Amino acid sequence: MTDRYDFKAIEAKWQEYWEREGLYNVKEEPGKPKYYALEMFPYPSGNLHMGHVRNYSIGDVLARFKTMNGFNVLHPMGWDAFGLPAENAAIQHGIPPSKWTQENIMEMVEQLKILGFSYDWDREISTCDPDYYKWTQWLFLQFYKHDLVYKAESSVNWCPSCSTVLANEQVVDEQCERCGTTVHDRNLEQWYFRITRYADRLLDGLDDLPGWPEKVKIMQNNWIGRSEGVLIHFPLEGGETVPVFTTRADTLYGVTYMVLAPEHPLVDKLTRGTKYENPVKEFISETRGMDNIQRTSEEHEKEGMFIGAYAENPINGDEVPIWIANYVLMDYGTGAVMAVPGHDQRDLEFAQKYNLPVKIVVNPTEKNDDNESTIEAFADDGISVNSGFISGLPTPEAREKITEYIEEKGLGERQINFRLRDWLISRQRYWGTPIPILYCEKCGIVPVQEEDLPVYLPKDVEFKPTGESPLKYHDQFLNAACPECKGMATRETDTMDTFVDSSWYFLRYTSPQEKNHVVDKNKERYWMNVDQYIGGVEHAILHLMYARFFTMALKDMGMISAEEPFENLLTQGMVLKDGAKMSKSKGNTVDPKEIVNEYGADTARLFILFAAPPERDLEWNDEAVEGCYRFLNRVWRLVSTYEGSIKGLTPEAYRVKDEREKDLNRVMHNTIKRVTEDIGERFHYNTAISAIMEFYNAIQGYCDQQPRNKQNLQLIKEAVSNLVVLLAPFTPHIAEDLWERIGNAPSVHGQAWPKYDSAALKVDDVTMVIQVNGRLRDRMNVSVDTSEEEIKDKALSRERVSKYLNNKEIVRTIVIPGRLINIVAK
RNA sequence: GCCGAAGUGGUGGAAUAGGCAGACGCGCUGGACUCAAAAUCCAGUGGGCUUUAAAGCCCGUGCGGGUUCGACCCCCGCCUUCGGCACCA
Structure with a gap:
């Protein structure tokens, strides 16, 4: 009698068992190899979505697989619990952020548990917990001590909707990454982390991360944007100099003007008291008053004006007029550039607009290029011309020679610039880690003493509908004694x-x-580094670079041993429905709760892992989910049919007697091999699952073909056991239950991962493909040890082959043993 | 504009090292069971053509070339889609 696959009862039973037994709680075991499997922790929005299910299913398979392979596996989960949605809930619905967050966490823990993930819940952390943010604050103080934190005023990105500033990394297409509102520029005094000090290390470290996707490394590489060049000092009348940064020192003879950023401090100095003073001021306030919508809407139209001053080209003494223009950025290089309109597209556009001279100092090597056009500057490498002592030299040599000259004469020096900016970390918000700093009238900026940590975030706060931080109006929070002078701060x-x-x-x-x-x-x-980190590619720059920066900084301060946090990185694809990313606004979401309710967690996990390899986007398909459910039902029925007759069998060496048994045995060992390699080496969970399905088909096929009284039950037991064990990482509950039903003590996840026997993989005969001139013409069965000569003879003697060889001469024969023979004939 | 990834049946995808294209699943078609349906099971399923049939032939991995005995895979040139960056001197 076979009973039904009752996934609800099974899943509840085993989840309860795992928790009771503390199966996933780990501690350091120095004798055992460790494995740290980590998935990006979620923001506790209150709802688990399919992207989470996918992310955590991928991680769970890996964690369970590694455990079964003898590793001591750390697999934790926690909450990225600070952030705006909690505050918005408070403003809109009057629920305190801490309460809202706590409730969401409880809800999500439930959802994670019903999916059967193997987390060590004793290690659960939440970033909004004072026990956690105390240490975030403590780290801030250490960064402060080591001059890795500073406060500065500068132009920052302001999101009017979130009423807070944003880091460069959080601005996407001039819009707030979170809410999509167009960002404005504002001048504010803000706290920064000196991540630029680590620019070189963050860049070079990428080479030591072979386990990261190339794509992510390229993105970080571009973001850091290292460029080597020369700082050249252009003298002004009166002895002062303006430094400019260039990567093309070889074009120095082609400079026809100089451009300063509108904010450049020299602008004011050079124009004060001249007839240019007022027009320049007007121009600056106009550009600065523009917000980013206007700036971008003008399609990068370059605008500027002459400010009445001149510099001297240090290489040839030429007079260089000084302009200001909106296309020069104050916070890159020195905020001043030497303009070479002949060989820089931006300079050319500007020169054409304002009728500035263009001087050609580099010729293309190949003349046939249509370089006649005056619309395009020749910015590639070529041969220097009209350039004094470097004329005639190819660009790389010209650049090197003139750089040496500049350094020798004291006209400038080599410099390396980065596009990476320091990380702006202040947020004008309530629900976050308070910055542990005091402002004392007497002592100025004073860090909070370490023993006074944490600086608690008060819970009795009132929210303004404007979104302004309630901390500003909370007297108890606001007022404190200065740790240095004990005065008011x-x-x-x-x-x-x-x-x-x-x-x-x-x-x-x-x-x-x-x-x-x-x-x-x-x-x-013991535990670091994270052996495998899994998450969405949207964090390729932001989180993954900040985490690397922290790890390096903490290592330098002697707190930890790791240089890089994440040894291997897997960026999973999105979950799509009807070709688009699942989202509430599009109304194409599928709720994991409903799927689990209808088919069970095992089916949900199996589908999501089977439908596509982890890195690729996954198209949701309800019918395919049912297919996975049907598969688990088939497995269930197969085991139910045999559990009574195999449960009592003692594990003993099974013997294969005939061809059918031998075939099944071979499929079994081949499946073990494929699944092991697909999970462990390639993350191809989808093909691992196909292999398991094929294995099931083979067992079922054997049972159908072999009369009941001739079946080798010992072999069936072995096959079914392996089937269940191989399924265990993917569908842990049903595997656990079937494992028990065939007479084993739980847990299946405590079992050693099976090993394949390469002797069992051997075949006696193989089918070889016969090609004539590369076209498939015939197949033949040969014994594996047939020699190449015999294979040739056999192939040539076949009628189907010989009919293609009439009146032709055999030129060549290629034999790939065990696979194919190709006869080339003319 | 620059950088990167992808393009394979009706469909999700497979082909691990240049060697049988389409594994496995979904869908579809036919059949078995049933009074009937559902569920389950069995068989078939890239396109075109030839043949009474057995079977055979041709085409086929976005497009056009190339390398090779042999190309989904390598090279060159395009097209499309997606992602990242975008005045960084």
Whole structure:
């Protein structure tokens, strides 16, 4: 009698068992190899979506697989719990952010548990927990001590809807990454992390990450944007000089004007008291008053004006008029550029608009290029001309020679510039880690003493409908004694960017309850690095670069041993429905809860892993989900049919007696091989699952073909056991249940991963393909040890082959043993 | 504009090292079981053509070339889609 696959009862039973037995709680075991599997922790929005299910299913397969392969696996989960949605809920619905967040976390823990993920819940952390943010603040203070934090005024990105500033990384297409509102420029005094000090290391470190996708490394590489060049000092009348940065020192003879950024401090100095003073001021206030919509809508139209001053080209003494223009950025290089309109597209456009002279100093090597056009500047390498002592030299040599000359004569020096900017971390928001800083009238900026941490985020706050931070109006929070002079001081009311919280959480997982240190150094050394990190590619730059920066900085401060946090990175694709990303606004979401309710967690996991390889986007398909459900039902029925007759069999060496048994045995070992390699080496979970399905088909086929009284039950037991064990990482609940039903003590996840026997993989005969001139003409069965000569003879003697060889001469024969023979004939 | 990825049946995808294109699943068609349906099981399923049939032939991995005995795979030139960057001197 076979009973029904009752996934509800099975899943509840085993989830309860795992929790009761503490199966997934781990501690350091120095004798055992460790494996740290980590999925990006979620923001507790209150709802698990399919992207999460996919992310965590991928991680769970890996964690369970590694455990079964003898590793001591750390597989933690936590909450990126600070952030705007909690505040919006407070403003709109009057629910305190902490309450809203706590409730969401509880809800999501439930959802994660019903999916059967193997997390060590004892290590759960939440970034909004004072025990956690205390250490975020403590790290801020260490960064402060090491001059990695500073406060500065500059032009920043302001999101009027979120009423807060944003880091460069959080501005996408001039819009706020979170809410899509167009960002404005504002001049504000803000806190920065000196990530630029690590620019070189962040860049060079990418070479030591072979386990990262090339795509992500390229994106980080571009973002850091290292460029080598020369700082050249252009003298002004009166002895002062203007430094400009250029990567094309070889075009120095082609300079026809110079451009300063409108904000450049020299602008004011050079125009004061001249007839240019007022028009220049007007121009500057006009450009600066523009917000980013206007600037971008003008399609990068270059605008500027002459400011009445001249510099001298240090190489030849030419007089160089000084302009200001909106296309020169104050915060890159020196905020001043030497303009070479002959060989720089931007300079050319500007020169044409304002009738500035164009001088050609580099000729293309190949004359046939249509370089006649005056619309395009020749910016490639070529041969220097009209350039004094470097004339006639190819660009790389010309650049090197003139650079040497510049350095020798003291006209400038080599410099390396980065596009990466320092990381702006202040946010004018309530629900975040308070920045542990005090402002004292007497002592100025004073860091909070370490023993006074944490600076608690007050819970009794009132929200303004404007979104303005309630911390500004909370007297108890605001007022504090200065630790230095004991006088009155005011607290910093800005909180930290939530990316600060998530830049070190993976370290905290190694010792989440540690009271006296940010991490327990020994535990950190045991568990780090993260062996496999899994998450969405949208974090390719932001989170993944900040986390690398933190890891390097903490290492330098002697707190941890790791240089890079994530040894291997897997960026999973999106979950699509009807060709578009699932989203509430498009109304094409599928709720994981409903799927689990209808088919069970095992089916949901199986489908999501089977439908596409992890890196690719996955198209949701309800009918295919049912296919996975049917498969699990078939497995269930197969095991039910045999459980009574195989349960009592003691595990003993099984013997294969005939061809059918031998075939099944071979498929079994081949499946073990394929699944092991697909999970462990390639992350091709989809093909691993296909292999398991084929294995099931083979077992079922054997059972159907062999009369009941001739079946080798010992072999069936072995096959079914392996089928269940191979399924265990993907569909843990049904595997656990079937494992018990065929007479084993739980847990199947404590089983050693099966090994294949290469002897069983051997075949006696193989089918070889016969090609004539590369076209498939025939097949033949030969014994595996047939020699090449015999294969040729056999192939040529076949009628189907010989009919293609009439009146032709055999030129060549290629034999790939065991696969194919190709006869080339003319 | 620059950088990167992808393009394979009706469909999701497979082909691990240049060697049988389409594994596995979905869908579809036919059949079995059933009074009937659902569920389940069995068989077939890239396109075109020839043949009474067995079977055979041709075409086929976005397009056009190339290398090779042999190309989904390597090279060159395009097209399309998606992602990243975008006045960085």
